[in-house]
Amino acid sequence: MxxxxxxxxxxxxxxxxxxxxxxxxxxxxxxxxxxxxxSPAASPSPAAQTLTEVERPQKVKDMMQQRGDEDSASPKLKIVEPKEGATLSGSTVKLKLDLSGDLKGYKPHKDPATNMGNHIHVILDNQPYEAYYDLGQPFELRNVAEGAHTIRVFPSRPWHESYKNDGAFQMVTFTVKGGGDASKPTTASTGEKMADNTGAANKVVAPVKPQSQANSNKPATDSTPAATPEGKDYAQPSTAGQVDRTKPLLTYSRPKGEYKGDDTNAIMIDFWLSHAMLVGDDAGKTMVPPVTYRVRYSVDGGEAKYIDKWGPIWLTGWTPGKHTVKLELVDKDGNAVENGGYNTTTREITVTK
Ligand SMILES: [Cu+2]
Missing domain, CATH: 1.10.10 (Arc Repressor Mutant, subunit A)
Incomplete structure (x- = not known):
């Protein structure tokens, strides 16, 4: 858009x-x-795709079977750093997690041969998640903008389906102050200002650039030495929404990024729900009053569809190219349930056949 x-x-x-x-x-x-x-509300264009919900792909069923007990683990996360409410100086935020619970062998790890494995989804504010594989060292969020932020985390399987047990999801709110030296003017030993770094930074990030050029926004300091820990550079400034952590919260997880080859046959929609149950969830039906939340999704601004049970769904019929996926938490009348802007999220994905 x-x-x-x-x-x-x-x-x-x-x-x-x-x-x-x-x-x-x-x-x-x-x-x-x-x-x-x-025309977001108009009928699909001639070239539009017809998406159909299909059952869990056989490829995923096979992986589940190979994993055995591990697939029914109940991993729990604790955010060790940053601390809730902390004020941090400098633009790099180090995330440390503690993994416990009934793991049944669940361990984040990237298999060098396949580049796949169990991992944690890490979400700054309401950005697309980043994968965190090696919990032995902190995950670095770099070039984080000054201001209030949230980080959300939850464990994921190699095919990016999240674990949905109690304690899997965690969220922390913190504030970044100053953004370290990068945000301060460069001065000579006399104190005279030589470069206004803050202004320069703003000029770099202000223009809305096409996706293909977005990487050129990266500052020169991003060149990655071999020993750099896992992390993510945020070229665009991002800050937290006004999120109430006691209220219903929909966390968008998948789909994300680029899908190629076999992975384009069926693409998964997956999300995390906090303080909300859906109309079709058994526990929700017996609550008084009954729970009436639904998750609404639409692709490329097309027809709205609903997910009434909390779990992943797979859609088939994707055409090559870029697509948008919008996910919203709504009440029984279809009204968006607002929570800091996080409950309505649109992502762009790329399908390459
Ligand atoms: Cu993932």
């Missing part, structure tokens, strides 16, 4: 007569986005 808007702006800046040419370029480059931006 941002890309489309940017391109429209670019069109307007050139010649009005060139608009037609620009918009055909736009369709060619980002068909899914252009369609979504033009």
């Amino acid at each position: 941002k890309l489309s808007r940017l391109m429209l702006l670019a069109c307007a800046l050139v010649f009005a007569s060139a608009l037609a040419g620009c918009s055909s370029d736009m369709n060619a480059n980002t068909e899914a986005n252009a369609n979504a931006a033009a």
